[in-house]
Amino acid sequence: MNILFCSVGRRCELLKDFRKTLGDKVRIVVTDNSPYAPALAFSDMSYKVPLITDENYIPMILDICKKEKINAITTLIDPEISILADHRAEFEALGVEVLAPYKETADLCFDKYEMFKYLSEKGVRTVKTYGTFEDFDKDYKEGKISLPVFVKPRTGSGSVGARRVESYELLKEVMERSPELIIQELMTGKDMDADLYVDTVSGEVIAIFSKKKISTTIGGANKTISFKDEKLFEFVKDAMKVFKFNGPLDMDLFFQNGEYYLSEINPRFGGAYLHAYGAGVDFPSFIYRNVMEKEANKQQIGQYNENVVMMMYDSVVIDTLDNLQERMKEV
Amino acid sequence: MNILFCSVGRRCELLKDFRKTLGDKVRIVVTDNSPYAPALAFSDMSYKVPLITDENYIPMILDICKKEKINAITTLIDPEISILADHRAEFEALGVEVLAPYKETADLCFDKYEMFKYLSEKGVRTVKTYGTFEDFDKDYKEGKISLPVFVKPRTGSGSVGARRVESYELLKEVMERSPELIIQELMTGKDMDADLYVDTVSGEVIAIFSKKKISTTIGGANKTISFKDEKLFEFVKDAMKVFKFNGPLDMDLFFQNGEYYLSEINPRFGGAYLHAYGAGVDFPSFIYRNVMEKEANKQQIGQYNENVVMMMYDSVVIDTLDNLQERMKEV
Numbered sequence: 001m002n003i004l005f006c007s008v009g010r011r012c013e014l015l016k017d018f019r020k021t022l023g024d025k026v027r028i029v030v031t032d033n034s035p036y037a038p039a040l041a042f043s044d045m046s047y048k049v050p051l052i053t054d055e056n057y058i059p060m061i062l063d064i065c066k067k068e069k070i071n072a073i074t075t076l077i078d079p080e081i082s083i084l085a086d087h088r089a090e091f092e093a094l095g096v097e098v099l100a101p102y103k104e105t106a107d108l109c110f111d112k113y114e115m116f117k118y119l120s121e122k123g124v125r126t127v128k129t130y131g132t133f134e135d136f137d138k139d140y141k142e143g144k145i146s147l148p149v150f151v152k153p154r155t156g157s158g159s160v161g162a163r164r165v166e167s168y169e170l171l172k173e174v175m176e177r178s179p180e181l182i183i184q185e186l187m188t189g190k191d192m193d194a195d196l197y198v199d200t201v202s203g204e205v206i207a208i209f210s211k212k213k214i215s216t217t218i219g220g221a222n223k224t225i226s227f228k229d230e231k232l233f234e235f236v237k238d239a240m241k242v243f244k245f246n247g248p249l250d251m252d253l254f255f256q257n258g259e260y261y262l263s264e265i266n267p268r269f270g271g272a273y274l275h276a277y278g279a280g281v282d283f284p285s286f287i288y289r290n291v292m293e294k295e296a297n298k299q300q301i302g303q304y305n306e307n308v309v310m311m312m313y314d315s316v317v318i319d320t321l322d323n324l325q326e327r328m329k330e331v
Numbered sequence: 332m333n334i335l336f337c338s339v340g341r342r343c344e345l346l347k348d349f350r351k352t353l354g355d356k357v358r359i360v361v362t363d364n365s366p367y368a369p370a371l372a373f374s375d376m377s378y379k380v381p382l383i384t385d386e387n388y389i390p391m392i393l394d395i396c397k398k399e400k401i402n403a404i405t406t407l408i409d410p411e412i413s414i415l416a417d418h419r420a421e422f423e424a425l426g427v428e429v430l431a432p433y434k435e436t437a438d439l440c441f442d443k444y445e446m447f448k449y450l451s452e453k454g455v456r457t458v459k460t461y462g463t464f465e466d467f468d469k470d471y472k473e474g475k476i477s478l479p480v481f482v483k484p485r486t487g488s489g490s491v492g493a494r495r496v497e498s499y500e501l502l503k504e505v506m507e508r509s510p511e512l513i514i515q516e517l518m519t520g521k522d523m524d525a526d527l528y529v530d531t532v533s534g535e536v537i538a539i540f541s542k543k544k545i546s547t548t549i550g551g552a553n554k555t556i557s558f559k560d561e562k563l564f565e566f567v568k569d570a571m572k573v574f575k576f577n578g579p580l581d582m583d584l585f586f587q588n589g590e591y592y593l594s595e596i597n598p599r600f601g602g603a604y605l606h607a608y609g610a611g612v613d614f615p616s617f618i619y620r621n622v623m624e625k626e627a628n629k630q631q632i633g634q635y636n637e638n639v640v641m642m643m644y645d646s647v648v649i650d651t652l653d654n655l656q657e658r659m660k661e662v
Contacts, residue, residue, distance in 0.1 A: 309367065311367055314553075
């Protein structure tokens with residue numbers, strides 16, 4: 001299988017996981033804008049490409065697909081997901097499976113307010129969200145929402161730019177100054193997340209791996225532990241019915257007052273997918289079966305062990321500047 | 332060589348470097364307060380210890396030294412450095428080399444204002460520092476310092492709590508509210524750092540490895556490149572004459588208007604020592620020669636290549652909760 005990881009950046013361990021599962025059955029081709037992306041070191045071939053906003057970007061990616069006889073393509077950064085989805089037909093015409101959601105779903109994942117409206121309409125529990133201060137104010141005066149609240153950029157990634165706002169006056173001021181923000185109910189429950197694989201042949205979610213943070217008094221960051229809960233699996237499966245994903249995704253959830261709430265979906269390999277892989281939930285093998293064998297994977301939701309712990313640490317790639325500058329190919 | 336790394340935390344790659352150089356000539360013993368410290372996975376033996384402030388802490392570390400026939404001890408966290416220095420005699424009585432500075436030097440490194448006064452007295456160029464708003468105000472009114480300035484905790488690590496302050500009124504208010512802060516001149520030059528090894532037999536600095544950040548437009552964090560400059564080496568060697576270090580340390584510098592300025596010293600393995608190791612500056616071999624062969628190392632300052640690049644990425648340790656809980660020994 002020839003797979004193309006676009007905007008590969010620092011995702012070294014993800015590439016190592018593909019190699020571990022597939023050995024020489026996979027040829028790993030990657031792109032990045034920078035010769036300093038550490039993950040280049042774990043690829044079989046790397047291409048230097050312009051910014052994803054460049055008009056030549058997609059033509060170059062299509063050229064790489066032809067030249068490298070790519071079977072499947074995915075991206076590791078959020079802003080590129082909709083771009084791949086927009087060009088699905090062109091990739092499919094070259095026989096390339098696009099491991100990214102279909103367009104409508106990709107667009108929803110990108111816009112948190114549209115996502116809220118869509119989920120509410122479909123009856124999927126989610127975090128109460130307002131697109132403007134006026135909308136918030138109406139509910140606030142009717143006692144339907146209280147302070148503090150959370151504000152975050154309508155279209156950003158993860159928690160970048162997210163913050164808690166305590167007072168009415170400050171919220172008003174903040175929203176006037178930054179109309180790109182949305183207002184969300186402050187969730188006080190536990191946050192957790194799930195890595196999912198949506199089979200590209202059957203369209204069904206076939207694997208769900210859920211994990212939560214470990215609270216430790218010291219150095220508590222970036223430590224997670226696997227758990228299983230049928231209620232979570234049912235909630236996630238129901239939520240999946242209203243979308244058209246294709247391949248890996250990462251879903252953020254809250255658990256509050258005995259119920260799950262969908263917070264956000266990142267429709268790509270999540271940054272901590274490594275945990276799922278280490279617990280035996282092997283997305284590379286699912287992709288291989290879908291893409292190379294053209295077969296659906298069997299549903300295996302919850303087939304992993306609870307209490308598997310992942311602890312992150314800093315690793316490094318070291319090489320000479322000359323090697324880095326010569327390594328990447330131009331398209 | 333039996334080496335004890337106290338408070339080992341996330342320093343997995345450092346332990347791997349020791350193993351790479353020394354193979355089965357080293358037995359790596361580690362301590363931590365938490366069973367979730369990922370570096371435990373790369374040790375030969377790990378002990379669970381209380382917080383470093385616990386009255387039983389040092390007696391327990393001494394017990395481990397006896398039990399494991401430790402030849403050398405070091406710590407990977409700043410607040411523990413002075414504690415090891417305070418108990419040097421007790422460790423030495425057990426035949427343990429303490430890879431930490433002698434007491435006066437350890438205390439200076441911990442207190443940025445005392446360090447400033449000491450360096451100024453000794454004629455080593457450093458960043459202008461004030462311990463109180465009153466001291467700053469006097470110089471400000473005489474035109475000897477201008478705004479903006481930097482404030483940071485007098486005794487903290489690295490850049491934790493450091494921030495730029497633009498206005499006189501705000502600075503006054505900030506310093507009244509937080510008397511633990513110091514005020515520093517805002518340095519506009521390039522910042523860089525050097526990993527040093529001070530030979531424990533000869534007392535001389537025998538290796539200096541200097542690196543600076545790489546500016547990249549995208550994902551520029553945690554990428555450094557090696558460089559060499561005789562002027563830097565001379566500056567660092569001169570500065571070393573006024574201290575009594577013992578083993579590895581990391582020095583932060585500024586280069587401004589053609590001159591180097593000493594900013595801070597962390598007298599332990601720096602978080603990015605991995606870069607020096609990857610470029611062939613092999614502290615584990617220096618330690619082995621000092622501790623096991625009781626010989627001084629030859630001075631080899633600048634014996635590495637320029638333009639060696641280090642790029643960081645996230646790696647993980649994955650294990651079951653049961654294994655983690657059973658792995659650490661109690662003293």
